Amino acid sequence: MAAMENPRILAYAVDAAEFPGLAGRHGVRSVPHTVIDGRRQVAFAGRYPEAQFLAELQRATSPPAR
Numbered sequence: 001m002a003a004m005e006n007p008r009i010l011a012y013a014v015d016a017a018e019f020p021g022l023a024g025r026h027g028v029r030s031v032p033h034t035v036i037d038g039r040r041q042v043a044f045a046g047r048y049p050e051a052q053f054l055a056e057l058q059r060a061t062s063p064p065a066r
Contacts, residue, residue, distance in 0.1 A: 002057055036060035 003011035016023035016031065026035050026043060034056075036042045042060040 002054075040064055 003009040014022055016028050016033075023033075026033070028045075030045045032047060033045045034043065034048075034053075036057055037060070039061060040059075042056050044056060048056065
């Protein structure tokens with residue numbers, strides 16, 4: 001969804017069964033499992049409402065609090 005709205009955002013879907021190493025590296029235990037790797041990494045499992053998803057996206061791309 002976000003990648004369709006902004007060309008600076010890339011999105012990938014990965015089959016955890018085919019890539020268990022990648023799934024393990026990101027702690028995937030259930031699907032959907034979203035990893036946002038911006039200025040800091042944010043990960044969450046399950047379906048999030050749009051407003052909450054956008055808040056997580058913003059948190060990942062904002063500078064860390066000092």
